[in-house]
Amino acid sequence: MRILKAFDVDHPRLSAAEICRRTGLPQSTAHRLANEMCDVGLLQRLQEGDFIVSPTAWEMFVRSNPLERLRFRAQPVMESVHNTLRHYVSLTTPDFEQRSILYIERFNSRSDASILGRHASRLDLHTTSSGLVMLAFARDSIVDQVLSVPLKDSITGVIIDPGEIRAMLPGIRKKGYTHIVGGLVAENTSMAVPIFDARGIVIAALGVVAKTAECDHESVISTLRVAGRNLSLSLGDVPDIPTF
Template sequence: MSTQRRGRPKGPTGPVIGRALQLLDAFDAEHRALTLSDLARRADMPLSTAHRLLQELCAWGAVERDDAGLYQVGLRLWELGSLAPRGPGLRETALPYLEDLCQITRENVQLAVREGTEVVFVERIAGFGSVPVLTRVGGRFALTSTGVGLVLLAHAAPEVQEEVLNGPIDHHTEKTVTDPVQLRSMLAAVRSNGFSVSDRQVTMDALSVGAPIRDGSGEVVAAVSLVVRYGSTTAHALAGLVRTCAQAISRALST
Protein backbone atom coordinates (compact mmCIF):
# COMPACT_ATOMS: atom_id res chain seq x y z
CA MET A 1 0.00 0.00 0.00
CA SER A 2 1.28 3.46 -0.88
CA THR A 3 2.29 5.71 2.01
CA GLN A 4 1.89 8.86 -0.08
CA ARG A 5 -0.13 11.34 1.96
CA ARG A 6 -3.17 12.72 0.15
CA GLY A 7 -2.43 16.21 -1.06
CA ARG A 8 1.36 16.10 -0.84
CA PRO A 9 2.94 17.39 -4.09
CA LYS A 10 5.33 15.16 -5.99
CA GLY A 11 8.55 16.27 -7.65
CA PRO A 12 9.58 19.89 -8.40
CA THR A 13 6.86 22.27 -7.28
CA GLY A 14 7.93 25.85 -8.02
CA PRO A 15 6.60 26.52 -11.55
CA VAL A 16 3.90 23.88 -11.07
CA ILE A 17 2.50 25.66 -8.03
CA GLY A 18 2.43 28.92 -9.94
CA ARG A 19 0.45 27.38 -12.80
CA ALA A 20 -1.89 25.62 -10.38
CA LEU A 21 -2.59 28.94 -8.67
CA GLN A 22 -3.32 30.47 -12.08
CA LEU A 23 -6.01 27.85 -12.58
CA LEU A 24 -7.54 28.48 -9.17
CA ASP A 25 -7.46 32.21 -9.82
CA ALA A 26 -9.63 31.65 -12.89
CA PHE A 27 -12.61 31.13 -10.58
CA ASP A 28 -14.48 34.16 -9.26
CA ALA A 29 -17.98 35.16 -8.20
CA GLU A 30 -19.17 35.29 -11.82
CA HIS A 31 -17.33 32.11 -12.85
CA ARG A 32 -18.00 29.48 -10.20
CA ALA A 33 -18.23 26.50 -12.57
CA LEU A 34 -16.01 26.27 -15.64
CA THR A 35 -15.19 23.83 -18.42
CA LEU A 36 -11.67 22.65 -19.06
CA SER A 37 -11.46 24.92 -22.10
CA ASP A 38 -12.69 27.92 -20.12
CA LEU A 39 -10.15 27.30 -17.37
CA ALA A 40 -7.28 26.93 -19.81
CA ARG A 41 -8.30 30.13 -21.59
CA ARG A 42 -8.79 32.18 -18.41
CA ALA A 43 -5.50 30.88 -16.97
CA ASP A 44 -3.72 31.48 -20.29
CA MET A 45 -2.18 28.02 -20.55
CA PRO A 46 -2.27 25.09 -23.00
CA LEU A 47 -5.25 22.77 -22.74
CA SER A 48 -3.04 19.75 -22.05
CA THR A 49 -1.26 21.53 -19.19
CA ALA A 50 -4.54 22.66 -17.67
CA HIS A 51 -5.94 19.13 -17.89
CA ARG A 52 -2.90 17.59 -16.18
CA LEU A 53 -2.90 20.17 -13.38
CA LEU A 54 -6.65 19.85 -12.85
CA GLN A 55 -6.24 16.11 -12.35
CA GLU A 56 -3.71 16.87 -9.59
CA LEU A 57 -5.95 19.53 -8.04
CA CYS A 58 -8.95 17.21 -8.12
CA ALA A 59 -6.95 14.42 -6.47
CA TRP A 60 -5.96 16.80 -3.66
CA GLY A 61 -9.48 18.20 -3.31
CA ALA A 62 -8.76 21.80 -4.31
CA VAL A 63 -11.05 21.39 -7.33
CA GLU A 64 -14.09 19.19 -7.86
CA ARG A 65 -15.80 18.08 -11.07
CA ASP A 66 -19.58 17.82 -11.18
CA ASP A 67 -21.78 15.42 -13.14
CA ALA A 68 -21.93 17.83 -16.08
CA GLY A 69 -18.13 17.87 -16.33
CA LEU A 70 -17.74 21.40 -14.97
CA TYR A 71 -14.95 22.21 -12.54
CA GLN A 72 -15.62 24.03 -9.26
CA VAL A 73 -13.59 25.09 -6.25
CA GLY A 74 -13.25 22.08 -3.93
CA LEU A 75 -14.25 21.70 -0.31
CA ARG A 76 -10.64 21.06 0.69
CA LEU A 77 -9.79 24.70 0.00
CA TRP A 78 -12.64 25.82 2.26
CA GLU A 79 -11.32 23.52 5.01
CA LEU A 80 -7.85 25.00 4.65
CA GLY A 81 -9.18 28.56 4.45
CA SER A 82 -11.08 28.08 7.70
CA LEU A 83 -7.72 28.01 9.49
CA ALA A 84 -6.82 31.55 8.40
CA PRO A 85 -6.79 33.81 11.48
CA ARG A 86 -7.79 36.90 9.47
CA GLY A 87 -10.73 35.12 7.84
CA PRO A 88 -12.92 32.52 9.54
CA GLY A 89 -10.85 32.75 12.75
CA LEU A 90 -11.65 36.44 13.06
CA ARG A 91 -15.23 35.78 11.98
CA GLU A 92 -15.74 33.17 14.69
CA THR A 93 -14.62 35.59 17.40
CA ALA A 94 -16.61 38.52 16.04
CA LEU A 95 -19.83 36.76 15.05
CA PRO A 96 -21.70 36.99 18.41
CA TYR A 97 -21.12 40.76 18.51
CA LEU A 98 -22.07 41.19 14.87
CA GLU A 99 -25.29 39.28 15.45
CA ASP A 100 -26.10 41.44 18.49
CA LEU A 101 -25.55 44.62 16.46
CA CYS A 102 -27.75 43.32 13.66
CA GLN A 103 -30.48 42.29 16.09
CA ILE A 104 -30.46 45.70 17.78
CA THR A 105 -30.52 47.72 14.57
CA ARG A 106 -32.05 45.30 12.03
CA GLU A 107 -29.53 46.71 9.56
CA ASN A 108 -26.63 45.34 7.50
CA VAL A 109 -23.55 44.53 9.57
CA GLN A 110 -20.22 43.92 7.84
CA LEU A 111 -16.80 42.68 8.94
CA ALA A 112 -13.76 43.21 6.73
CA VAL A 113 -9.97 43.11 6.59
CA ARG A 114 -7.45 44.77 4.30
CA GLU A 115 -5.59 42.74 1.71
CA GLY A 116 -3.06 44.95 -0.07
CA THR A 117 -4.98 47.91 -1.47
CA GLU A 118 -8.43 46.31 -1.24
CA VAL A 119 -11.07 45.39 1.31
CA VAL A 120 -11.96 41.72 1.73
CA PHE A 121 -15.33 41.07 3.40
CA VAL A 122 -15.16 38.30 6.00
CA GLU A 123 -18.79 38.41 7.12
CA ARG A 124 -22.02 40.18 6.27
CA ILE A 125 -25.33 39.86 8.10
CA ALA A 126 -28.39 41.35 6.41
CA GLY A 127 -31.03 42.87 8.64
CA PHE A 128 -34.74 42.37 7.96
CA GLY A 129 -35.81 44.88 5.33
CA SER A 130 -32.36 46.47 5.22
CA VAL A 131 -31.05 48.35 2.21
CA PRO A 132 -29.52 46.09 -0.50
CA VAL A 133 -25.71 46.20 -0.68
CA LEU A 134 -23.20 45.25 -3.36
CA THR A 135 -20.79 43.48 -1.03
CA ARG A 136 -20.56 39.72 -0.40
CA VAL A 137 -18.55 37.46 1.87
CA GLY A 138 -15.18 36.83 0.24
CA GLY A 139 -15.69 39.75 -2.11
CA ARG A 140 -13.27 42.62 -2.61
CA PHE A 141 -13.89 46.33 -2.82
CA ALA A 142 -11.98 49.60 -3.00
CA LEU A 143 -10.62 50.99 0.26
CA THR A 144 -11.71 54.53 -0.56
CA SER A 145 -15.49 54.15 -0.80
CA THR A 146 -16.85 51.84 1.91
CA GLY A 147 -17.15 52.47 5.63
CA VAL A 148 -14.86 49.57 6.51
CA GLY A 149 -12.45 50.51 3.73
CA LEU A 150 -12.01 54.06 4.98
CA VAL A 151 -11.24 52.75 8.47
CA LEU A 152 -8.67 50.27 7.20
CA LEU A 153 -7.05 52.81 4.89
CA ALA A 154 -6.91 55.43 7.65
CA HIS A 155 -4.92 53.02 9.82
CA ALA A 156 -2.78 51.51 7.06
CA ALA A 157 0.92 52.19 6.66
CA PRO A 158 1.78 55.51 4.95
CA GLU A 159 3.12 53.71 1.87
CA VAL A 160 -0.21 51.90 1.44
CA GLN A 161 -2.11 55.17 1.73
CA GLU A 162 0.14 56.80 -0.84
CA GLU A 163 -0.27 53.92 -3.27
CA VAL A 164 -4.06 54.10 -2.99
CA LEU A 165 -4.38 57.88 -3.12
CA ASN A 166 -1.92 58.27 -5.99
CA GLY A 167 -3.50 55.54 -8.08
CA PRO A 168 -6.82 55.32 -9.92
CA ILE A 169 -9.75 55.69 -7.51
CA ASP A 170 -12.95 53.79 -8.24
CA HIS A 171 -16.01 55.91 -8.95
CA HIS A 172 -19.44 54.44 -8.13
CA THR A 173 -21.90 57.32 -7.73
CA GLU A 174 -21.98 61.10 -8.02
CA LYS A 175 -21.16 61.17 -4.28
CA THR A 176 -18.03 59.01 -4.53
CA VAL A 177 -15.03 60.96 -3.28
CA THR A 178 -12.12 60.65 -5.72
CA ASP A 179 -10.13 63.78 -4.85
CA PRO A 180 -6.97 62.70 -2.95
CA VAL A 181 -6.91 65.92 -0.92
CA GLN A 182 -10.47 65.40 0.28
CA LEU A 183 -9.77 61.74 0.99
CA ARG A 184 -6.74 62.63 3.11
CA SER A 185 -8.97 64.93 5.16
CA MET A 186 -11.53 62.13 5.56
CA LEU A 187 -8.85 59.69 6.71
CA ALA A 188 -7.59 62.18 9.28
CA ALA A 189 -11.17 62.54 10.57
CA VAL A 190 -11.46 58.76 10.90
CA ARG A 191 -8.35 58.62 13.06
CA SER A 192 -9.51 61.60 15.13
CA ASN A 193 -13.16 60.59 15.60
CA GLY A 194 -12.74 56.83 15.85
CA PHE A 195 -15.23 56.07 13.11
CA SER A 196 -15.74 56.52 9.36
CA VAL A 197 -18.67 57.74 7.28
CA SER A 198 -19.36 56.63 3.72
CA ASP A 199 -22.26 58.78 2.55
CA ARG A 200 -23.81 57.36 -0.65
CA GLN A 201 -20.35 56.59 -2.01
CA VAL A 202 -21.21 53.07 -3.20
CA THR A 203 -24.94 53.37 -3.93
CA MET A 204 -27.16 56.41 -3.71
CA ASP A 205 -29.48 54.80 -1.16
CA ALA A 206 -26.89 53.68 1.42
CA LEU A 207 -25.05 55.27 4.34
CA SER A 208 -22.26 53.34 6.07
CA VAL A 209 -20.49 53.94 9.38
CA GLY A 210 -17.38 51.93 10.27
CA ALA A 211 -15.07 51.50 13.27
CA PRO A 212 -11.66 49.86 13.81
CA ILE A 213 -11.05 46.48 15.44
CA ARG A 214 -7.69 46.14 17.23
CA ASP A 215 -5.67 43.17 18.41
CA GLY A 216 -3.90 42.86 21.76
CA SER A 217 -1.04 45.09 20.60
CA GLY A 218 -3.41 47.88 19.57
CA GLU A 219 -2.90 47.35 15.84
CA VAL A 220 -5.99 47.76 13.64
CA VAL A 221 -6.57 44.32 12.11
CA ALA A 222 -10.15 44.63 10.86
CA ALA A 223 -13.17 46.91 10.70
CA VAL A 224 -16.89 46.60 11.35
CA SER A 225 -19.65 48.70 9.81
CA LEU A 226 -23.37 49.31 9.73
CA VAL A 227 -24.96 49.99 6.35
CA VAL A 228 -28.38 51.64 6.50
CA ARG A 229 -30.78 53.25 4.08
CA TYR A 230 -29.81 56.87 3.44
CA GLY A 231 -32.15 59.28 5.23
CA SER A 232 -33.32 56.76 7.84
CA THR A 233 -30.90 58.05 10.50
CA THR A 234 -27.66 59.99 10.90
CA ALA A 235 -24.06 58.82 10.97
CA HIS A 236 -23.56 60.15 14.50
CA ALA A 237 -26.58 58.18 15.72
CA LEU A 238 -24.91 54.98 14.45
CA ALA A 239 -21.34 55.76 15.48
CA GLY A 240 -21.74 54.83 19.14
CA LEU A 241 -23.26 51.46 18.32
CA VAL A 242 -20.58 50.61 15.77
CA ARG A 243 -17.73 51.69 18.02
CA THR A 244 -19.13 49.67 20.94
CA CYS A 245 -19.32 46.58 18.74
CA ALA A 246 -15.76 47.13 17.48
CA GLN A 247 -14.45 47.57 21.02
CA ALA A 248 -16.16 44.37 22.17
CA ILE A 249 -14.61 42.41 19.32
CA SER A 250 -11.22 43.97 20.08
CA ARG A 251 -11.45 42.82 23.71
CA ALA A 252 -12.39 39.33 22.57
CA LEU A 253 -9.42 39.19 20.19
CA SER A 254 -7.09 40.37 22.95
CA THR A 255 -8.14 37.51 25.22
Protein backbone atom coordinates in the same frame (compact mmCIF):
# COMPACT_ATOMS: atom_id res chain seq x y z
CA MET B 1 -3.64 30.01 -8.31
CA ARG B 2 -4.99 31.34 -11.59
CA ILE B 3 -7.33 28.36 -11.80
CA LEU B 4 -8.54 28.77 -8.21
CA LYS B 5 -9.12 32.48 -8.79
CA ALA B 6 -11.28 31.65 -11.81
CA PHE B 7 -13.99 30.38 -9.44
CA ASP B 8 -16.20 32.92 -7.67
CA VAL B 9 -19.73 33.34 -6.38
CA ASP B 10 -21.05 33.84 -9.92
CA HIS B 11 -18.95 30.99 -11.33
CA PRO B 12 -18.93 28.20 -8.72
CA ARG B 13 -18.60 25.49 -11.38
CA LEU B 14 -16.57 25.69 -14.57
CA SER B 15 -15.96 23.47 -17.55
CA ALA B 16 -12.41 22.91 -18.81
CA ALA B 17 -13.13 25.34 -21.65
CA GLU B 18 -14.37 27.98 -19.21
CA ILE B 19 -11.27 27.52 -17.03
CA CYS B 20 -9.15 28.01 -20.14
CA ARG B 21 -11.05 31.18 -21.08
CA ARG B 22 -11.10 32.72 -17.59
CA THR B 23 -7.42 32.02 -16.86
CA GLY B 24 -5.94 32.66 -20.31
CA LEU B 25 -4.08 29.35 -20.09
CA PRO B 26 -3.66 27.16 -23.18
CA GLN B 27 -6.42 24.56 -23.38
CA SER B 28 -4.09 21.59 -22.88
CA THR B 29 -2.42 23.23 -19.88
CA ALA B 30 -5.71 24.21 -18.24
CA HIS B 31 -7.12 20.70 -18.71
CA ARG B 32 -3.97 19.01 -17.39
CA LEU B 33 -3.65 21.26 -14.34
CA ALA B 34 -7.36 20.94 -13.49
CA ASN B 35 -7.09 17.15 -13.54
CA GLU B 36 -3.92 17.24 -11.41
CA MET B 37 -5.71 19.52 -8.93
CA CYS B 38 -8.47 16.92 -8.72
CA ASP B 39 -5.85 14.24 -8.01
CA VAL B 40 -4.51 16.16 -5.00
CA GLY B 41 -7.96 17.24 -3.77
CA LEU B 42 -8.02 20.96 -4.62
CA LEU B 43 -10.73 20.54 -7.26
CA GLN B 44 -13.53 18.04 -7.69
CA ARG B 45 -14.93 16.89 -11.03
CA LEU B 46 -18.68 16.49 -11.27
CA GLN B 47 -20.42 13.75 -13.25
CA GLU B 48 -21.34 16.29 -15.91
CA GLY B 49 -17.64 17.07 -16.36
CA ASP B 50 -17.55 20.50 -14.74
CA PHE B 51 -15.07 21.36 -11.99
CA ILE B 52 -15.73 22.86 -8.55
CA VAL B 53 -13.46 23.84 -5.67
CA SER B 54 -13.44 20.73 -3.49
CA PRO B 55 -14.66 20.38 0.12
CA THR B 56 -11.11 19.26 0.94
CA ALA B 57 -9.73 22.61 -0.26
CA TRP B 58 -12.30 24.47 1.85
CA GLU B 59 -11.38 22.33 4.86
CA MET B 60 -7.64 22.99 4.52
CA PHE B 61 -7.95 26.71 3.94
CA VAL B 62 -10.46 27.35 6.73
CA ARG B 63 -8.82 25.30 9.49
CA SER B 64 -5.41 26.91 8.95
CA ASN B 65 -6.40 30.51 8.20
CA PRO B 66 -5.90 33.06 11.01
CA LEU B 67 -8.78 35.13 9.65
CA GLU B 68 -11.10 32.36 10.82
CA ARG B 69 -10.18 33.16 14.42
CA LEU B 70 -11.13 36.79 13.85
CA ARG B 71 -14.36 35.84 12.08
CA PHE B 72 -15.34 33.39 14.82
CA ARG B 73 -14.67 35.93 17.60
CA ALA B 74 -16.59 38.63 15.72
CA GLN B 75 -19.75 36.65 15.01
CA PRO B 76 -21.54 37.19 18.35
CA VAL B 77 -20.70 40.90 18.30
CA MET B 78 -21.96 41.23 14.75
CA GLU B 79 -25.10 39.28 15.55
CA SER B 80 -25.84 41.65 18.43
CA VAL B 81 -25.39 44.68 16.15
CA HIS B 82 -27.61 43.07 13.52
CA ASN B 83 -30.34 42.24 16.04
CA THR B 84 -30.27 45.81 17.33
CA LEU B 85 -30.20 47.66 14.01
CA ARG B 86 -31.61 45.18 11.46
CA HIS B 87 -29.26 46.56 8.81
CA TYR B 88 -26.49 44.94 6.76
CA VAL B 89 -23.44 44.36 8.98
CA SER B 90 -19.99 43.42 7.68
CA LEU B 91 -16.52 42.54 8.90
CA THR B 92 -13.65 43.42 6.57
CA THR B 93 -9.87 43.26 6.68
CA PRO B 94 -7.45 45.53 4.80
CA ASP B 95 -5.14 44.63 1.96
CA PHE B 96 -3.08 47.80 1.91
CA GLU B 97 -0.77 46.52 -0.80
CA GLN B 98 -3.65 45.93 -3.21
CA ARG B 99 -5.57 49.00 -1.91
CA SER B 100 -8.62 46.87 -1.26
CA ILE B 101 -10.73 45.42 1.55
CA LEU B 102 -11.75 41.79 1.93
CA TYR B 103 -15.18 40.86 3.28
CA ILE B 104 -14.81 37.94 5.69
CA GLU B 105 -18.25 37.93 7.35
CA ARG B 106 -21.60 39.64 6.96
CA PHE B 107 -25.16 39.60 8.27
CA ASN B 108 -27.67 40.57 5.61
CA SER B 109 -30.49 43.06 5.92
CA ARG B 110 -34.12 42.22 5.24
CA SER B 111 -34.59 45.52 3.42
CA ASP B 112 -34.14 45.97 -0.32
CA ALA B 113 -30.99 48.05 0.09
CA SER B 114 -28.48 47.52 -2.72
CA ILE B 115 -25.38 45.91 -1.19
CA LEU B 116 -22.09 45.61 -3.11
CA GLY B 117 -20.01 43.84 -0.46
CA ARG B 118 -20.26 40.05 -0.66
CA HIS B 119 -18.68 37.39 1.49
CA ALA B 120 -15.10 36.72 0.32
CA SER B 121 -15.29 39.60 -2.16
CA ARG B 122 -13.29 42.81 -2.41
CA LEU B 123 -13.98 46.51 -2.84
CA ASP B 124 -11.68 49.52 -2.94
CA LEU B 125 -9.95 50.65 0.23
CA HIS B 126 -10.35 54.32 -0.72
CA THR B 127 -14.04 54.38 -1.70
CA THR B 128 -15.61 52.46 1.19
CA SER B 129 -16.35 53.50 4.75
CA SER B 130 -14.63 50.36 6.09
CA GLY B 131 -11.55 50.94 3.95
CA LEU B 132 -11.22 54.59 4.88
CA VAL B 133 -11.51 53.95 8.61
CA MET B 134 -8.81 51.28 8.44
CA LEU B 135 -6.57 53.56 6.40
CA ALA B 136 -7.13 56.41 8.87
CA PHE B 137 -5.81 54.30 11.74
CA ALA B 138 -3.00 52.61 9.80
CA ARG B 139 0.67 53.42 10.35
CA ASP B 140 1.99 56.51 8.59
CA SER B 141 4.25 54.37 6.38
CA ILE B 142 1.23 52.39 5.17
CA VAL B 143 -0.77 55.56 4.49
CA ASP B 144 2.14 56.97 2.48
CA GLN B 145 2.42 53.74 0.50
CA VAL B 146 -1.31 53.58 -0.29
CA LEU B 147 -1.46 57.25 -1.28
CA SER B 148 1.76 57.25 -3.30
CA VAL B 149 -0.10 56.94 -6.63
CA PRO B 150 -3.40 58.18 -8.10
CA LEU B 151 -6.25 55.96 -6.98
CA LYS B 152 -8.86 54.49 -9.29
CA ASP B 153 -12.48 53.79 -8.40
CA SER B 154 -12.79 50.22 -9.68
CA ILE B 155 -16.55 50.57 -10.15
CA THR B 156 -16.79 53.91 -11.98
CA GLY B 157 -13.26 54.10 -13.37
CA VAL B 158 -12.85 57.63 -11.98
CA ILE B 159 -9.31 58.59 -10.90
CA ILE B 160 -9.17 59.97 -7.37
CA ASP B 161 -6.52 62.41 -6.18
CA PRO B 162 -4.76 60.77 -3.21
CA GLY B 163 -4.49 64.22 -1.64
CA GLU B 164 -8.28 64.25 -1.26
CA ILE B 165 -8.16 60.96 0.63
CA ARG B 166 -5.28 62.12 2.84
CA ALA B 167 -7.22 65.24 3.80
CA MET B 168 -10.11 63.09 5.07
CA LEU B 169 -8.05 60.91 7.42
CA PRO B 170 -7.44 63.31 10.38
CA GLY B 171 -11.18 63.92 10.73
CA ILE B 172 -11.90 60.21 10.68
CA ARG B 173 -9.26 59.56 13.37
CA LYS B 174 -10.67 62.36 15.51
CA LYS B 175 -14.23 61.02 15.31
CA GLY B 176 -13.24 57.36 15.48
CA TYR B 177 -15.56 56.29 12.66
CA THR B 178 -16.54 56.94 9.04
CA HIS B 179 -19.98 58.11 7.97
CA ILE B 180 -20.70 58.31 4.24
CA VAL B 181 -24.09 59.34 2.89
CA GLY B 182 -24.38 58.30 -0.75
CA GLY B 183 -21.04 57.00 -1.93
CA LEU B 184 -20.97 53.78 -3.93
CA VAL B 185 -24.78 53.49 -3.86
CA ALA B 186 -26.57 56.84 -3.98
CA GLU B 187 -29.47 55.87 -1.73
CA ASN B 188 -27.33 54.22 0.96
CA THR B 189 -25.54 55.37 4.08
CA SER B 190 -22.45 53.47 5.24
CA MET B 191 -20.66 53.68 8.58
CA ALA B 192 -17.67 51.81 9.99
CA VAL B 193 -15.42 51.65 13.04
CA PRO B 194 -11.89 50.23 13.33
CA ILE B 195 -11.03 46.96 15.09
CA PHE B 196 -7.65 46.69 16.83
CA ASP B 197 -5.62 43.72 18.00
CA ALA B 198 -3.88 43.46 21.37
CA ARG B 199 -0.94 45.50 20.00
CA GLY B 200 -3.20 48.38 19.01
CA ILE B 201 -2.79 47.68 15.29
CA VAL B 202 -5.87 48.11 13.10
CA ILE B 203 -6.71 44.69 11.65
CA ALA B 204 -10.35 44.99 10.60
CA ALA B 205 -13.42 47.19 10.37
CA LEU B 206 -16.97 46.64 11.52
CA GLY B 207 -19.41 48.29 9.13
CA VAL B 208 -23.11 48.93 8.62
CA VAL B 209 -24.89 49.78 5.37
CA ALA B 210 -28.52 50.92 5.25
CA LYS B 211 -30.86 52.84 3.02
CA THR B 212 -30.47 56.46 4.10
CA ALA B 213 -34.23 56.96 4.42
CA GLU B 214 -34.46 54.01 6.84
CA CYS B 215 -31.35 54.81 8.90
CA ASP B 216 -31.22 56.33 12.38
CA HIS B 217 -27.69 57.62 11.96
CA GLU B 218 -26.98 58.43 15.60
CA SER B 219 -28.24 55.05 16.76
CA VAL B 220 -26.10 53.21 14.21
CA ILE B 221 -22.95 55.13 15.12
CA SER B 222 -23.50 54.66 18.85
CA THR B 223 -24.12 50.92 18.46
CA LEU B 224 -21.12 50.48 16.16
CA ARG B 225 -18.72 52.32 18.47
CA VAL B 226 -19.66 50.17 21.44
CA ALA B 227 -19.46 46.99 19.37
CA GLY B 228 -16.08 47.99 17.94
CA ARG B 229 -14.61 48.57 21.39
CA ASN B 230 -16.01 45.29 22.68
CA LEU B 231 -14.66 43.30 19.74
CA SER B 232 -11.22 44.90 20.01
CA LEU B 233 -11.10 44.09 23.73
CA SER B 234 -12.14 40.49 23.07
CA LEU B 235 -9.14 39.99 20.79
CA GLY B 236 -6.63 40.43 23.59
CA ASP B 237 -6.04 36.67 23.91
CA VAL B 238 -6.15 35.90 20.18
CA PRO B 239 -2.75 35.21 18.54
CA ASP B 240 -1.52 37.90 16.17
CA ILE B 241 -3.75 38.23 13.13
CA PRO B 242 -1.68 39.44 10.18
CA THR B 243 -2.73 42.29 7.95
CA PHE B 244 -1.83 42.33 4.27
